Amino acid sequence: MCTEIGKPINPRNLLRIFKILTEEADLPHIRFHDLRHTHAxxxxxxxxxxxxxxxxxxxxKITTTMDTYGHLLPNMQQDASDRLDQTIFGSSSPY
Incomplete structure (x- = not known):
């Protein structure tokens, strides 16, 4: 990111702008770094x-990503099981 005249933006100014924009949009306060985790x-x-x-x-290494975000995957296990059930049986299984 750069300024209007093409110079690198000061990180403190970037954080200040981010805070202003989130307040103007009436969004809850989050740290700038939280955007990275949200994206992932x-x-x-x-x-x-x-x-x-x-x-x-x-x-x-993919292991870094898995170590950091792997806790989100168990929530997806049921969805994967349901999709497999649909593929094999064509409908939701009672099991």
């Missing part, structure tokens, strides 16, 4: 490949 979580919930997520986050 949304990609996981969209079932994007973990390798792609790791690359976007700049992780050199």
């Amino acid at each position: 979580a949304l990609m996981i919930f969209q079932n994007e490949p973990m390798k792609l997520i790791a690359e976007r986050l700049g992780h050199s």
